[in-house]
Amino acid sequence: QVQLVESGGGLVKPGGSLRLSCAASGFTFSDYYMSWIRQAPGKGLEWVSYISSSGSTIYYADSVKGRFTISRDNAKNSLYLQMNSLRAEDTAVYYCARAAVDIVATSFDYWGQGTLVTVSS
Amino acid sequence: SSELTQDPAVSVALGQTVRITCQGDSLRSYYASWYQQKPGQAPVLVIYGKNNRPSGIPDRFSGSSSGNTASLTITGAQAEDEADYYCNSRDSSGNLVVFGGGTKLTVL
Numbered sequence: 375q376v377q378l379v380e381s382g383g384g385l386v387k388p389g390g391s392l393r394l395s396c397a398a399s400g401f402t403f404s405d406y407y408m409s410w411i412r413q414a415p416g417k418g419l420e421w422v423s424y425i426s427s428s429g430s431t432i433y434y435a436d437s438v439k440g441r442f443t444i445s446r447d448n449a450k451n452s453l454y455l456q457m458n459s460l461r462a463e464d465t466a467v468y469y470c471a472r473a474a475v476d477i478v479a480t481s482f483d484y485w486g487q488g489t490l491v492t493v494s495s
Numbered sequence: 496s497s498e499l500t501q502d503p504a505v506s507v508a509l510g511q512t513v514r515i516t517c518q519g520d521s522l523r524s525y526y527a528s529w530y531q532q533k534p535g536q537a538p539v540l541v542i543y544g545k546n547n548r549p550s551g552i553p554d555r556f557s558g559s560s561s562g563n564t565a566s567l568t569i570t571g572a573q574a575e576d577e578a579d580y581y582c583n584s585r586d587s588s589g590n591l592v593v594f595g596g597g598t599k600l601t602v603l
Contacts, residue, residue: 409592419530419538419581421592433590469537480585480592481528481543488537 376400376484378470383489390460390493396453396470396486404428404448407473409482410455412466412491420466423455424473424480438464460493467491499527499582499595506601507572515567515598517582525585527565529558532579532597541580542567569600577602 382394394410409424423434423444432444443456453470467490471482499519507513517527526545530538540549542558555570565584569576582595 411594418579418597419532419583419594421583421594424592433592435591474543478524479526479528479544481540481583482530482538483540483543483549485537485539 376472378472378484378486380468380470380486380489383468383491385492385494386460387495388461388493391456391458392460392491394455394457394468394470394489394491398451398453398470398472401472403446403451407475407480408446408453409471409473410444410453411469411471411482411485412464413469413488414463414466417466422468424475425453457491460491462493465491465493499584499593501580501582501595501598503596504599504601506603507569508603509574510571512568512570513572513600515569515580515600517565517567517584517595518563519584519593519595520563521584521587521593522560522563522565524587525589526560527558527582527584529556529567530581530583531576532581538581572600572602574602576600
């Protein structure tokens, strides 16, 4: 069965950095777009970034562009999110999700359980 | 980018039908997907594409779209359907992804 397991969350000071990882199993990882989506405490879902199956296409939300970098290692079935210059407003649960992308839609059919990132001094 | 707008809260009597809506200009070009999220859990995809349900999602969940509005309909709501529901789609450029603000569904 499809499994996505995030790790790397924790407490970091404003301006600091953190690297999240997502270990995928149960499907052919290299066939799928992958995404990071976050949810601040008590708030709604916010899309952060996605990366194509080969890694050649990457997009970011305006709120993280220039600070976050998404990457993947298809040999290791792993997705990553390097987060730099962290701000208090980046505090959230970060979900790794498998994306189903076609001409007229993007949906997220499997999600991990999330990893909490807290940015505070 | 573009926004998707959802009503913050909706209620339905047990066994009745409820429609949750999602509005946005990008919905004229792209389909919405819908997610159910219960407290402390990750979101679950319930509707995608024109009106498709992933395996394991009850057939009381259905989706539709008209103009700039997408709808999730639950026909015969059950107590276990009480949750937050989010829509998502692509933005008007087609490159980015946007989520609605979410609708809290209460089953009375």
